[in-house]
Amino acid sequence: MLEKSFLNLDDTIASISTAWGEAGIAIVRLSGPQALDIAEKAFRGIKPLKDTPPRYMRNGFLLDERGAPIDEVLGVWFRSPKSYTGEDVVEIHCHGGLLVASKCLELLIAQGARLAEPGEFTQRAFLNGRIDLTQAEAVLGVIRAKSDEALLSAARTLRGELSAKVNSIYDSLLNISATLEANLDFPEEDIPYLSKDDLFQSLNAIALNLQDVIYRCKVGKALRDGIKVAIVGRPNVGKSSIFNALLEETRAIVTPIPGTTRDIIEGSIVHKGIPIIFMDTAGLRATDDLVETIGVSMAQKALREADLRLWIIDGSEQLTKEEIDMAMELKNHSHIVAINKADIPQVISLEDVRQMLPESEIMVLSSYDKEAIRELKERIVKKLFKDSAINEGFNATARQIETLKSVLSCVENSISSLVSGEPQDLVASNLLEARYHIDRLLGRNFDEDLIHLIFSQFCVGK
Numbered sequence: 001m002l003e004k005s006f007l008n009l010d011d012t013i014a015s016i017s018t019a020w021g022e023a024g025i026a027i028v029r030l031s032g033p034q035a036l037d038i039a040e041k042a043f044r045g046i047k048p049l050k051d052t053p054p055r056y057m058r059n060g061f062l063l064d065e066r067g068a069p070i071d072e073v074l075g076v077w078f079r080s081p082k083s084y085t086g087e088d089v090v091e092i093h094c095h096g097g098l099l100v101a102s103k104c105l106e107l108l109i110a111q112g113a114r115l116a117e118p119g120e121f122t123q124r125a126f127l128n129g130r131i132d133l134t135q136a137e138a139v140l141g142v143i144r145a146k147s148d149e150a151l152l153s154a155a156r157t158l159r160g161e162l163s164a165k166v167n168s169i170y171d172s173l174l175n176i177s178a179t180l181e182a183n184l185d186f187p188e189e190d191i192p193y194l195s196k197d198d199l200f201q202s203l204n205a206i207a208l209n210l211q212d213v214i215y216r217c218k219v220g221k222a223l224r225d226g227i228k229v230a231i232v233g234r235p236n237v238g239k240s241s242i243f244n245a246l247l248e249e250t251r252a253i254v255t256p257i258p259g260t261t262r263d264i265i266e267g268s269i270v271h272k273g274i275p276i277i278f279m280d281t282a283g284l285r286a287t288d289d290l291v292e293t294i295g296v297s298m299a300q301k302a303l304r305e306a307d308l309r310l311w312i313i314d315g316s317e318q319l320t321k322e323e324i325d326m327a328m329e330l331k332n333h334s335h336i337v338a339i340n341k342a343d344i345p346q347v348i349s350l351e352d353v354r355q356m357l358p359e360s361e362i363m364v365l366s367s368y369d370k371e372a373i374r375e376l377k378e379r380i381v382k383k384l385f386k387d388s389a390i391n392e393g394f395n396a397t398a399r400q401i402e403t404l405k406s407v408l409s410c411v412e413n414s415i416s417s418l419v420s421g422e423p424q425d426l427v428a429s430n431l432l433e434a435r436y437h438i439d440r441l442l443g444r445n446f447d448e449d450l451i452h453l454i455f456s457q458f459c460v461g462k
């Protein structure tokens with residue numbers, strides 16, 4: 001059964017908000033209507049907290065259930081609504097020992113606080129309207145950021161830049177809808193009239209704006225979760241050698257025997273703030289070997305599911321028929337071609353490959369050439385992101401990107417209804433649906449299960 005108590009804001013919740021382990025300080029936090037009363041029973045300073053101004057650090061002692069002081073601590077309280085959660089909040093900053101922090105929490109629970117669920121403080125900030133859902137999710141982005149760029153993108157979203165963009169799109173949609181409805185309801189009256197051309201211009205501008213936001217969300221997602229690059233090609237062309245060179249360590253076995261790699265081997269690096277997860281795969285060929293056959297089908301799966309494919313061919317040997325088929329398949333997916341083994345006499349040139357794949361990005365290299373490998377990393381990132389974009393990301397999850405795409409498709413549908421001369425109420429109903437998706441994105445309408453799902457990914461105490 002799903003625990004639904006989390007939507008109840010009457011409880012006062014408590015948890016240790018710092019990491020579990022020995023440290024200089026640990027913070028135990030309380031939020032809710034009883035926060036001050038409960039804390040008062042376990043804290044003794046020169047003055048009680050209630051007689052201490054909010055946000056003022058008061059020195060005192062933590063008292064156990066018998067009134068014996070067990071630690072010297074600092075206590076501070078925040079008066080609702082000026083706090084992280086929007087409720088009364090008390091923080092006790094005790095020494096960062098495992099025992100003392102747990103004791104402090106236990107004492108507060110004994111005095112009537114309830115143990116907070118993961119993410120419940122942030123959830124309350126959301127439920128109390130202090131932050132919207134994109135900001136709440138950005139908190140997790142800040143906590144999990146693994147690079148400066150990822151951190152900046154999460155912080156930008158936490159500050160509300162994505163919310164502001166989306167809210168302004170919402171307002172534009174609402175304005176258009178209002179005028180449309182007025183036109184529909186009172187066609188004869190003297191109300192601001194929206195010509196078909198004006199309408200088309202406005203909707204187009206909104207669609208462009210949305211595309212930009214979606215792109216920036218994708219960048220932010222890549223900054224946080226990384227991009228998957230599958231290294232594929234026929235056996236013995238040097239996939240594992242290039243994989244090792246990209247990672248700058250010997251992770252995969254390299255031998256002159258075709259069919260060396262069977263399992264998928266993953267390894268990641270961070271380039272320009274973007275985590276790149278490389279997947280070395282089994283050489284693609286038809287084989288009777290059972291293990292290799294399984295490896296080949298795993299390689300094909302990786303090829304389909306990756307964000308980018310790195311197709312390796314051996315420049316010192318003729319292309320096989322399978323490779324020519326492969327080239328045709330790659331046309332449908334984003335990819336980079338690397339002609340390997342440039343250090344030995346070549347039988348395939350860049351032009352030969354270009355004839356087959358005129359649109360593709362092609363590089364001639366040797367897995368031993370460090371400079372070329374650096375260039376390859378650069379091209380991988382460039383292939384997926386405009387240079388400027390990396391500094392403009394928004395923290396977003398796959399679900400948020402899907403929601404934004406739904407908004408976009410509603411706007412696009414409204415444009416095509418308009419262009420094909422369908423009745424204006426069709427345009428209006430598409431715009432209404434677009435606004436519905438924005439409401440979901442910002443958490444202005446939500447179901448409890450979704451909220452539970454989102455916040456349960458947070459750490460305890462956040």
Ligand SMILES: Nc1nc2c(c(=O)[nH]1)N(C=O)[C@@H](CNc1ccc(C(=O)N[C@@H](CCC(=O)O)C(=O)O)cc1)CN2
Nearest residue numbers: 017027029078081082083084085089091121130461462
């Ligand atoms: N000790 C401590 N550090 C922390 C937090 C915390 O709760 N406690 N935070 C969270 O976990 C983050 C900071 N986030 C916060 C966001 C808003 C408010 C706040 O009180 N806002 C009020 C008052 C603003 C003012 O007057 O300065 C407001 O916006 O109304 C507090 C913390 C990170 N560091």
Ligand SMILES: Nc1nc2c(ncn2[C@@H]2O[C@H](COP(=O)(O)OP(=O)(O)OP(=O)(O)O)[C@@H](O)[C@H]2O)c(=O)[nH]1
Nearest residue numbers: 235236237238239240241256259260261283366367
């Ligand atoms: N001359 C030369 N040989 C290379 C280069 N890169 C790899 N090789 C050699 O090519 C052979 C195959 O290399 P691997 O990296 O194991 O090839 P692979 O594509 O992973 O092969 P499978 O795992 O069997 O699919 C090895 O003998 C490597 O030393 C290169 O740039 N130049």
Ligand SMILES: [Mg+2]
Nearest residue numbers: 239240260261
């Ligand atoms: Mg290999």
